[in-house]
Amino acid sequence: QVTLRESGPALVRPKEPLTLTCTLSGFSINTTGMCVAWIRQPPGKALEWLARIDWDGDKYYSTSLKTRLTISKDTSKNQVVLTMTNTDPVDTATYYCARIFGFKDAFDIWGQGTIVTVSS
Amino acid sequence: QSVLTQPPSVSGAPGQRVTISCTGSSSNIGAGFDVYWYQQVPGTAPKFLIYGNNNRPSGVPDRFSGSKSGTSASLAITGLQAEDEADYYCQSYDSSLSGSVWVFGGGTKLTVL
Numbered sequence: 001q002v003t004l005r006e007s008g009p010a011l012v013r014p015k016e017p018l019t020l021t022c023t024l025s026g027f028s029i030n031t032t033g034m035c036v037a038w039i040r041q042p043p044g045k046a047l048e049w050l051a052r053i054d055w056d057g058d059k060y061y062s063t064s065l066k067t068r069l070t071i072s073k074d075t076s077k078n079q080v081v082l083t084m085t086n087t088d089p090v091d092t093a094t095y096y097c098a099r100i101f102g103f104k105d106a107f108d109i110w111g112q113g114t115i116v117t118v119s120s
Numbered sequence: 121q122s123v124l125t126q127p128p129s130v131s132g133a134p135g136q137r138v139t140i141s142c143t144g145s146s147s148n149i150g151a152g153f154d155v156y157w158y159q160q161v162p163g164t165a166p167k168f169l170i171y172g173n174n175n176r177p178s179g180v181p182d183r184f185s186g187s188k189s190g191t192s193a194s195l196a197i198t199g200l201q202a203e204d205e206a207d208y209y210c211q212s213y214d215s216s217l218s219g220s221v222w223v224f225g226g227g228t229k230l231t232v233l
């Protein structure tokens with residue numbers, strides 16, 4: 001069964017870094033054509049694409065957030081990690097990781113999401 | 121302000137047909153980039169509905185269909201059912217002088233009356 005599961009802190013203090021982990025099951029990030037992205041959704045608001053990493057190591061970042069984001073993959077653990085620096089209360093959101101495979105740029109499988117609150 | 125514009129809400133009675141529009145520009149939909157659609161029941165993760173403008177992945181009922189013309193796209197739902205009540209998002213790719221990114225619409229809340 002293909003699944004993605006996000007994990008990370010529920011609460012982060014402003015200006016502290018946020019590290020989120022996406023654990024992949026049922027597929028490998030090393031498979032040719034496989035990509036994983038991070039998307040977030042502030043409470044009551046729309047989805048916002050953050051970053052993407054491809055099987056070959058290519059990385060892509062949101063234009064507005066690229067100075068604060070780092071995406072990486074740990075192939076031995078089959079995980080994708082997103083780090084966000086200098087957090088702010090506006091970064092409070094549900095963070096999703098999603099797979100991109102077989103449907104061009106479509107996010108075909110999503111994790112259940114993890115809620116992150118940035119507050120002092 | 122989302123790069124792709126959707127109506128905040130639409131509604132319809134059971135059995136009716138509704139459409140949800142997604143308006144972009146020459147740097148995204150109008151540039152020929154594909155449009156995708158997702159359904160999100162509140163409190164759950166989005167579900168993949170449409171790819172390549174008008175294609176359904178396996179398991180998505182044929183009551184859902186997509187179309188694209190110029191700088192806009194639409195999602196149509198026929199034979200509306202209570203379980204279709206959800207938020208719907210369009211997605212595409214945007215390439216401009218400021219960079220290239222994947223973008224979502226602001227979302228449309230569908231209410232089944």
